[in-house]
Amino acid sequence: MQLTLWTYEGPPHVGAMRVATAMEGVHYVLHAPQGDTYADLLFTMIERRNARPPVTYTTFEARDLGGDTAQLFQTAARQAYERYKPQAILVGASCTAELIQDDPAGLAEAMRLPVPVIPLELPSYQRREHWGAAETFHALVRALARRDIVRTPLEGRRPLANILGPTALGFRHRDDLVEIRLLLAALGVDINLVAPLGASPADIATIGQADFNILMYPEIGDTAARFLEKQFKQPIVRTVPIGHGATCDFICEVAALAGVDPAPALALGSRMPWWSRSIDSTYLTSKRVFIFGDATHAMAAARVARDELGFEVCGLGCYNREFAREVRAMAGEFGVEPLITDDYLDVEAAITAAQPELVLGTQMERMIAKKLKLPCAVISAPVHVQDFPARHSPQMGFEGANVLFDTWVHPLVMGLEEHLLTMFRDDFEFHDSAGPSHLGAGHGGGKAAAAPDSPQPSNSPAEEPEGWTADAEKELLKIPFFVRGKARRNTEAYAASQGIAAITVATLYEAKAYHAR
Amino acid sequence: MGGLKPGDPSVAGSALPVLRQRGQREVFCGLTGIVWLHRKIQDAFFLVVGSRTCAHLLQSAAGVMLFAEPRFATAIIEERDLAGMADANEELDRVVDRLLARRPDIRMLFLVGSCPSEVIKLDLSRAASRLTAKHGPAVRVLNYSGSGIETTFTQGEDACLAALVPELPATQAAAPESTPELMIVGSLPDIVEDQFLRFFAEMGIGPVRVLPPRRAVALPPVGPNTRFLLAQPFLGETARALEDRGAVRLDALFPFGSEGSFEWLRAAARAFGVDEARFEAVVAPARERATRALARHRGVLEGKTIFFMPDSQLEVPLARFLSRELGMIPLEVGTPYLHRAHLARELEALPEGTTLSEGQDVDRQLDRVRAARPDLTVCGLGLANPLEAEGLSTKWSIELVFSPVHGFDQAGDLAELFARPLRRRDMLKV
Numbered sequence: 001m002q003l004t005l006w007t008y009e010g011p012p013h014v015g016a017m018r019v020a021t022a023m024e025g026v027h028y029v030l031h032a033p034q035g036d037t038y039a040d041l042l043f044t045m046i047e048r049r050n051a052r053p054p055v056t057y058t059t060f061e062a063r064d065l066g067g068d069t070a071q072l073f074q075t076a077a078r079q080a081y082e083r084y085k086p087q088a089i090l091v092g093a094s095c096t097a098e099l100i101q102d103d104p105a106g107l108a109e110a111m112r113l114p115v116p117v118i119p120l121e122l123p124s125y126q127r128r129e130h131w132g133a134a135e136t137f138h139a140l141v142r143a144l145a146r147r148d149i150v151r152t153p154l155e156g157r158r159p160l161a162n163i164l165g166p167t168a169l170g171f172r173h174r175d176d177l178v179e180i181r182l183l184l185a186a187l188g189v190d191i192n193l194v195a196p197l198g199a200s201p202a203d204i205a206t207i208g209q210a211d212f213n214i215l216m217y218p219e220i221g222d223t224a225a226r227f228l229e230k231q232f233k234q235p236i237v238r239t240v241p242i243g244h245g246a247t248c249d250f251i252c253e254v255a256a257l258a259g260v261d262p263a264p265a266l267a268l269g270s271r272m273p274w275w276s277r278s279i280d281s282t283y284l285t286s287k288r289v290f291i292f293g294d295a296t297h298a299m300a301a302a303r304v305a306r307d308e309l310g311f312e313v314c315g316l317g318c319y320n321r322e323f324a325r326e327v328r329a330m331a332g333e334f335g336v337e338p339l340i341t342d343d344y345l346d347v348e349a350a351i352t353a354a355q356p357e358l359v360l361g362t363q364m365e366r367m368i369a370k371k372l373k374l375p376c377a378v379i380s381a382p383v384h385v386q387d388f389p390a391r392h393s394p395q396m397g398f399e400g401a402n403v404l405f406d407t408w409v410h411p412l413v414m415g416l417e418e419h420l421l422t423m424f425r426d427d428f429e430f431h432d433s434a435g436p437s438h439l440g441a442g443h444g445g446g447k448a449a450a451a452p453d454s455p456q457p458s459n460s461p462a463e464e465p466e467g468w469t470a471d472a473e474k475e476l477l478k479i480p481f482f483v484r485g486k487a488r489r490n491t492e493a494y495a496a497s498q499g500i501a502a503i504t505v506a507t508l509y510e511a512k513a514y515h516a517r
Numbered sequence: 518m519g520g521l522k523p524g525d526p527s528v529a530g531s532a533l534p535v536l537r538q539r540g541q542r543e544v545f546c547g548l549t550g551i552v553w554l555h556r557k558i559q560d561a562f563f564l565v566v567g568s569r570t571c572a573h574l575l576q577s578a579a580g581v582m583l584f585a586e587p588r589f590a591t592a593i594i595e596e597r598d599l600a601g602m603a604d605a606n607e608e609l610d611r612v613v614d615r616l617l618a619r620r621p622d623i624r625m626l627f628l629v630g631s632c633p634s635e636v637i638k639l640d641l642s643r644a645a646s647r648l649t650a651k652h653g654p655a656v657r658v659l660n661y662s663g664s665g666i667e668t669t670f671t672q673g674e675d676a677c678l679a680a681l682v683p684e685l686p687a688t689q690a691a692a693p694e695s696t697p698e699l700m701i702v703g704s705l706p707d708i709v710e711d712q713f714l715r716f717f718a719e720m721g722i723g724p725v726r727v728l729p730p731r732r733a734v735a736l737p738p739v740g741p742n743t744r745f746l747l748a749q750p751f752l753g754e755t756a757r758a759l760e761d762r763g764a765v766r767l768d769a770l771f772p773f774g775s776e777g778s779f780e781w782l783r784a785a786a787r788a789f790g791v792d793e794a795r796f797e798a799v800v801a802p803a804r805e806r807a808t809r810a811l812a813r814h815r816g817v818l819e820g821k822t823i824f825f826m827p828d829s830q831l832e833v834p835l836a837r838f839l840s841r842e843l844g845m846i847p848l849e850v851g852t853p854y855l856h857r858a859h860l861a862r863e864l865e866a867l868p869e870g871t872t873l874s875e876g877q878d879v880d881r882q883l884d885r886v887r888a889a890r891p892d893l894t895v896c897g898l899g900l901a902n903p904l905e906a907e908g909l910s911t912k913w914s915i916e917l918v919f920s921p922v923h924g925f926d927q928a929g930d931l932a933e934l935f936a937r938p939l940r941r942r943d944m945l946k947v
Contacts, residue, residue, distance in 0.1 A: 001566075001608035002593045003615055005586065010573040033632045035546025035665025038574045040899030046577075050906030052899065059542045062635070062666040076541065083880060095568035096632035096666070099599075124568060125596040371586075 008319035012122035012132025021053040021168035022196040027086035031097035034059040056080035087201040092120035130219040138223040149208035159258035162210040165217030166197040171381040179397025186265035242300035244272040244401040270398035290315035290356035293380025295323030375411035540878025546665030547673025552579040560624040563589040567631030625733035630662035669853040671751040682758035688740030703749035706921040751830035774838035775807035803925035810929025819844035821892035827851035828914040
């Protein structure tokens with residue numbers, strides 16, 4: 001048993017729902033107890049979808065358990081087929097139905113429905129949402145792809161690509177897809193299909209026509225992409241174009257596979273390079289940033305943070321163990337300890353210990369950062385209603401790079417603002433308890449931020465030979481509030497390591513020199 | 518299955534036929550009650566023993582509302598627990614140890630059963646006694662089931678309060694003829710609870726107890742001299758457990774709207790021998806305020822049709838309030854479960870021609886919504902936006918459970934919850 005306050009991923013059948021809901025003409029019959037229908041609200045409320053997910057739940061109750069839950073499943077499946085007339089039906093069980101072992105696959109097969117029925121085996125007590133989505137997409141592709149497709153040689157025609165991975169309830173999938181289409185258009189590459197998002201079973205049948213596959217989200221599309229690589233000899237574009245550099249690499253990788261000139265797409269460019277080189281960004285140099293999310297977004301963020309913003313990555317991790325190897329390798333390259341866990345409490349402890357100046361994480365890390373009074377930007381699922389903005393806000397492509405610059409830098413105090421705060425520290429509106437203006441009035445920055453740093457009831461240094469002397473306390477107050485806590489901790493750690501009992505002004509500056517990077 | 522059946526004629530107010538259909542039920546399970554119960558009982562913690570789905574449900578239902586560390590968590594059952602590689606009871610003990618070490622402020626721990634824990638027959642009541650022996654008296658461990666196979670949404674609160682009843686101390690006076698005490702049963706927002714307590718104090722009724730209490734260490738006593746008022750219509754099991762302890766239920770309308778609040782308070786006043794004139798004097802100012810507040814919304818709501826999808830069991834009293842005090846026309850009042858005895862007076866007050874439905878086949882019910890095209894449909898979060906996209910105005914029902922809506926001074930707010938979607942529809946020009 002695992003104690004869980006918050007969970008990064010839902011159960012695997014929610015992953016299956018994300019695939020089914022993204023597609024057209026697919027219906028999912030889910031053997032599940034009453035109550036599991038809560039998952040509908042993820043799509044209708046968080047993502048604001050205007051239709052119910054195409055899912056029929058059997059919603060059995062305790063009184064059904066003594067009777068015939070198998071019959072209940074068949075009735076639900078038949079009614080769902082008659083009402084929705086889908087081109088293909090997915091059948092499976094949620095965690096509770098898995099325990100009662102009714103075998104939805106066998107039951108559905110016995111019904112001889114006139115459309116393909118694709119059984120899903122998603123072990124709820126071992127696996128999670130992303131795995132469920134990947135497995136479902138893979139099962140659909142295996143079942144529906146026409147195997148007899150023969151591609152004509154690439155010479156003399158425009159190259160054709162599949163785009164794999166975007167689903168319903170995905171973190172910026174809608175907007176990322178717009179950017180990918182833009183890049184492919186600039187390269188002169190045509191799109192055979194996008195899947196799962198917007199694809200029908202009839203579309204999936206033609207998946208073998210493409211020359212290669214673009215894998216937008218490995219968490220969801222990797223299993224299917226590997227199958228297609230084997231089945232249709234379709235190479236996989238593996239660079240995930242998050243960040244300016246990765247977008248350029250992506251363009252070059254696609255251009256090489258397609259045999260086209262990358263220049264027109266590269267020329268689109270982003271503002272990231274100049275924004276990052278402009279003088280106001282100097283203060284970003286070596287800001288310590290802690291990164292946690294799904295593996296794909298976390299790894300992409302680490303590269304952008306180091307290479308494109310000049311941050312120092314002080315922590316890197318992911319919650320999906322399926323991609324732990326890649327994250328470990330990258331953490332090694334960055335010289336940090338990889339954090340592979342889906343335990344929210346472990347992540348909280350790691351962030352607290354790392355003392356970052358910026359957290360890039362999920363909505364969960366946003367809560368942690370809020371508690372620790374650290375700035376934070378959200379870079380990855382699990383999604384929240386805020387992750388479905390009305391405006392176009394991609395993570396991928398050149399516009400994505402612009403968005404990353406803005407959304408990661410805005411939570412930090414602006415460079416100019418930082419100087420003004422120091423200059424006008426004693427001004428009545430800039431005094432310490434006024435709190436950081438960029439975090440908003442409701443942040444409670446005032447007292448809460450000042451409290452841990454406020455001087456202890458001060459006796460004269462003579463009576464207080466241990467700890468902070470009055471002069472040192474006074475000096476400490478001259479340090480801007482947003483780094484004062486760190487200065488205090490660093491000084492105390494230094495004093496302890498040097499066996500210094502009374503912290504004086506000199507100790508403070510010794511410590512500063514000691515910790516200087 | 519399906520079809521109209523007349524209600525049980527032996528119970529008053531059950532003349533309306535009840536439509537029962539069997540199909541997909543688009544409802545929350547009883548675990549959802551934890552979202553408000555953990556805010557109400559401030560030194561209690563709710564540990565769901567369940568699956569990742571349970572944790573995901575709680576997070577989805579509560580996540581957007583909570584940024585503080587919640588006083589609930591899930592002990593997620595894993596493959597090794599099922600395969601017998603780990604002893605589920607030992608695992609649970611280990612999880613509880615970790616939890617209590619982290620939260621030393623907790624005085625009462627509820628082990629909450631789920632669909633998977635029920636299906637694998639994990640004995641949580643035995644676990645609760647074992648853990649009470651280990652962590653008591655500082656922490657008392659209780660259990661109840663919030664599983665979807667046994668409970669629908671608000672029935673989770675019923676199960677939780679029913680589990681508390683055997684723990685309640687006995688009242689001082691054991692004989693039925695000794696001085697009566699009043700108990701309000703059902704979790705209410707503190708502000709509403711305080712309003713009711715002030716009314717009773719002004720009428721000279723006391724002592725007044727509240728279940729659930731704000732602190733688990735201060736459990737209200739119960740005994741044959743207890744007279745209790747249900748503040749919520751979904752507390753069938755809790756009422757039965759209280760009656761087993763000798764307490765007597767005071768029958769009344771539920772305290773929604775001015776009429777409901779008046780009748781509900783009067784039931785207590787009469788039981789406690791409060792002079793009618795004094796009762797009237799005590800409630801008059803608030804009643805007058807409620808009348809004024811309701812008048813503001815009558816223009817928007819009067820003559821409008823309303824359709825209730827089954828959700829919280831508040832549907833019948835709310836339909837009564839909206840039809841009698843605001844002139845709305847209930848077309849269908851769906852409820853997950855119809856407690857005929859507790860709702861007898863409410864059912865009597867529903868207008869003729871109202872369709873009552875119990876249970877659900879959501880697809881067929883939505884067909885009826887589309888055919889009837891009501892002015893307002895009260896439904897859960899999974900259905901609201903899809904219906905809005907079809908041009909039907911909706912009120913999401915979960916807000917009715919989370920907002921202060923009981924009593925005279927919330928009557929206007931309650932009406933506003935129904936009026937707002939209609940006003941908004943008329944305001945928007947996009």
